[in-house]
Amino acid sequence: MSNLAPRKAVRAMAPYSPPTDGRAGKLRLDFNENTVGSSPRVIEYLKQQLSCEGLSIYPEYAETKPAVAAFFGVGTDDFILTNGTDEAIQVLVNTYVDDEQEVIVLHPAYAMYRFYAEVAAAQVREISYRQADLGFPMEELLDALTPVTRAVLLANPNNPTGTGIGVAEIEQILKKAPGAAVLIDEAYYEFSGVTALPLLPRYPNLFVSRTFSKVYGMAALRIGCLFSQAQNVAYLHKAQSPYSVNMLAAIAVRAAIQDPDFVSSYVAEALAARDLLYSGFARLGIETFPSQANFILFRIGARSIEIRDKLREKGVLVRDRSYEIPGCIRVTAGTRAQAERFLKELENLL
Amino acid sequence: MSNLAPRKAVRAMAPYSPPTDGRAGKLRLDFNENTVGSSPRVIEYLKQQLSCEGLSIYPEYAETKPAVAAFFGVGTDDFILTNGTDEAIQVLVNTYVDDEQEVIVLHPAYAMYRFYAEVAAAQVREISYRQADLGFPMEELLDALTPVTRAVLLANPNNPTGTGIGVAEIEQILKKAPGAAVLIDEAYYEFSGVTALPLLPRYPNLFVSRTFSKVYGMAALRIGCLFSQAQNVAYLHKAQSPYSVNMLAAIAVRAAIQDPDFVSSYVAEALAARDLLYSGFARLGIETFPSQANFILFRIGARSIEIRDKLREKGVLVRDRSYEIPGCIRVTAGTRAQAERFLKELENLL
Numbered sequence: 001m002s003n004l005a006p007r008k009a010v011r012a013m014a015p016y017s018p019p020t021d022g023r024a025g026k027l028r029l030d031f032n033e034n035t036v037g038s039s040p041r042v043i044e045y046l047k048q049q050l051s052c053e054g055l056s057i058y059p060e061y062a063e064t065k066p067a068v069a070a071f072f073g074v075g076t077d078d079f080i081l082t083n084g085t086d087e088a089i090q091v092l093v094n095t096y097v098d099d100e101q102e103v104i105v106l107h108p109a110y111a112m113y114r115f116y117a118e119v120a121a122a123q124v125r126e127i128s129y130r131q132a133d134l135g136f137p138m139e140e141l142l143d144a145l146t147p148v149t150r151a152v153l154l155a156n157p158n159n160p161t162g163t164g165i166g167v168a169e170i171e172q173i174l175k176k177a178p179g180a181a182v183l184i185d186e187a188y189y190e191f192s193g194v195t196a197l198p199l200l201p202r203y204p205n206l207f208v209s210r211t212f213s214k215v216y217g218m219a220a221l222r223i224g225c226l227f228s229q230a231q232n233v234a235y236l237h238k239a240q241s242p243y244s245v246n247m248l249a250a251i252a253v254r255a256a257i258q259d260p261d262f263v264s265s266y267v268a269e270a271l272a273a274r275d276l277l278y279s280g281f282a283r284l285g286i287e288t289f290p291s292q293a294n295f296i297l298f299r300i301g302a303r304s305i306e307i308r309d310k311l312r313e314k315g316v317l318v319r320d321r322s323y324e325i326p327g328c329i330r331v332t333a334g335t336r337a338q339a340e341r342f343l344k345e346l347e348n349l350l
Numbered sequence: 351m352s353n354l355a356p357r358k359a360v361r362a363m364a365p366y367s368p369p370t371d372g373r374a375g376k377l378r379l380d381f382n383e384n385t386v387g388s389s390p391r392v393i394e395y396l397k398q399q400l401s402c403e404g405l406s407i408y409p410e411y412a413e414t415k416p417a418v419a420a421f422f423g424v425g426t427d428d429f430i431l432t433n434g435t436d437e438a439i440q441v442l443v444n445t446y447v448d449d450e451q452e453v454i455v456l457h458p459a460y461a462m463y464r465f466y467a468e469v470a471a472a473q474v475r476e477i478s479y480r481q482a483d484l485g486f487p488m489e490e491l492l493d494a495l496t497p498v499t500r501a502v503l504l505a506n507p508n509n510p511t512g513t514g515i516g517v518a519e520i521e522q523i524l525k526k527a528p529g530a531a532v533l534i535d536e537a538y539y540e541f542s543g544v545t546a547l548p549l550l551p552r553y554p555n556l557f558v559s560r561t562f563s564k565v566y567g568m569a570a571l572r573i574g575c576l577f578s579q580a581q582n583v584a585y586l587h588k589a590q591s592p593y594s595v596n597m598l599a600a601i602a603v604r605a606a607i608q609d610p611d612f613v614s615s616y617v618a619e620a621l622a623a624r625d626l627l628y629s630g631f632a633r634l635g636i637e638t639f640p641s642q643a644n645f646i647l648f649r650i651g652a653r654s655i656e657i658r659d660k661l662r663e664k665g666v667l668v669r670d671r672s673y674e675i676p677g678c679i680r681v682t683a684g685t686r687a688q689a690e691r692f693l694k695e696l697e698n699l700l
Contacts, residue, residue: 003529004555006585013588021412037402052387056567062371086591099449179353205354217406220597235356241436247570
């Protein structure tokens with residue numbers, strides 16, 4: 001018999017649900033990835049850089065960090081590289097939030113905000129999106145921000161709602177919570193064009209995360225950035241493992257940021273596909289929510305899980321969200337051809 | 351002015367010291383990596399598997415996990431893949447140790463045990479290796495283990511001392527601390543041949559970590575494993591990010607474990623190089639400590655930092671450890687030719 005008991009915080013957490021496997025080759029409209037893959041230049045560069053010696057050396061970021069800094073227009077001391085956005089969230093929470101302290105998250109939102117707050121045994125306070133239109137609950141959030149708030153974790157635009165706020169709203173939040181670390185997760189920035197990055201010099205409580213997992217098509221590699229003022233970044237560094245970002249990711253990023261045309265043309269295509277999806281949903285009489293990202297949340301009703309499963313049988317993957325938004329499914333906007341294929345399969349099922 | 355203050359635990363931590371950059375092409379005897387690089391088969395397999403679509407998909411471990419399980423002779427529910435050993439330590443601490451609870455580490459040891467315990471705001475209790483011979487402080491450790499001990503984090507063999515303990519000693523520790531998570535970090539197992547893995551079915555408080563960063567020559571990729579009984583692994587899973595291990599690492603491991611000859615022939619070479627180093631040190635009248643790993647700690651005296659710097663000028667990298675063991679430097683045993691080159695450069699400096 002073991003006396004070994006996990007922490008109460010861990011026992012209380014929802015059980016781990018493994019990601020779907022075997023997604024390659026299917027029409028992947030379920031994770032908001034780049035549906036055509038990474039830039040071919042990234043693959044080319046990785047193949048060229050791969051070597052037995054290189055693989056055996058602990059990661060070195062001296063070449064990557066200045067390139068990334070220049071790309072984002074910040075200094076090398078103004079951000080950390082992170083093992084995906086997940087590590088950005090974890091390091092931020094570990095740097096600023098003690099046991100039992102308050103972390104504010106929105107609902108529904110990316111599950112990892114709550115996850116890392118719970119691992120840290122924080123007091124998680126959830127503010128719900130407006131039920132009718134999934135609009136941002138600005139007043140409620142501002143009311144919730146008090147001197148005991150230690151962190152606010154939100155995505156802009158938000159996932160899975162697709163809705164976003166403007167820079168003015170972000171400033172309101174920052175001003176109301178000067179003692180809290182405010183994370184604006186901009187995983188879908190390239191599709192919305194709204195960013196809080198230029199606010200960094202003015203708000204010492206602002207943290208902005210970006211990722212190479214979405215539009216850049218590099219989710220497999222796990223790399224992102226967490227930006228803040230240098231004095232904050234020095235503390236983030238202290239709470240981060242020195243080698244958490246693998247070297248192939250650090251190499252790949254150098255190639256990825258040198259191919260801006262790949263990103264801009266994919267964004268244009270995905271936005272066109274999104275328009276196509278909206279038209280299709282309207283034609284089919286399906287309720288949708290306004291999205292600023294590369295996905296659309298639509299309300300299909302009681303058959304949501306059945307429809308997800310039947311689409312999967314046709315090789316089309318979408319994400320059921322009915323457990324948090326009744327009757328809703330999320331679909332990624334990829335290419336126009338992919339949108340048409342999805343709409344055709346959906347229409348056949350209805 | 352910002353009211354934003356990091357946690358006391360983070361403020362109290364030692365400042366981050368960045369890893370050395372620009373190590374490629376030098377004689378890397380400073381990080382106990384594989385000094386000839388990874389298996390060429392790993393590079394070949396990675397090049398073959400790299401694709402634009404593959405890069406854009408979130409990591410999937412369904413193919414890797416059964417292969418790794420079979421390789422280690424365990425079930426797929428008996429371990430998690432980790433982002434290097436660092437994540438193994440962090441997930442273990444996050445699963446079992448609450449604020450202010452006691453974690454026992456040894457000194458000197460791998461810095462990340464203390465690091466993650468401090469991030470978790472644990473009470474770190476340090477047991478020192480015997481000063482005279484850097485032998486394992488077995489009695490002191492057993493005395494320190496009490497019902498309030500929540501975790502014991504130790505490496506076997508230990509880094510930087512190189513000294514190790516046997517399975518019988520590990521069992522004594524496990525028996526004395528039934529309520530603590532006992533981590534045996536076996537990063538250097540392949541060189542020592544001593545493993546606690548077969549004890550897993552009998553000790554529900556045992557955790558064993560392995561890494562592909564050392565003998566396998568894949569430090570750049572960040573991948574390791576943390577083994578325990580399945581009921582513990584279920585909790586570890588709950589406290590771990592679902593995508594912390596990147597996909598290229600998960601792919602590379604499949605090739606790495608299919609090339610056992612690469613590992614065994616490198617181990618034989620490194621052990622021969624270690625013998626050569628011991629003979630060289632004896633000839634030069636330099637004190638050494640008995641190592642069960644691919645490195646040797648030697649006492650060079652007051653000039654340790656100067657000697658490290660002068661060796662670096664010659665393109666030979668070693669690790670100064672005088673800040674924790676007076677006058678001592680750690681040198682990796684790579685190939686015999688590398689050992690000879692190091693000894694020649696060292697002799698020239700003395």
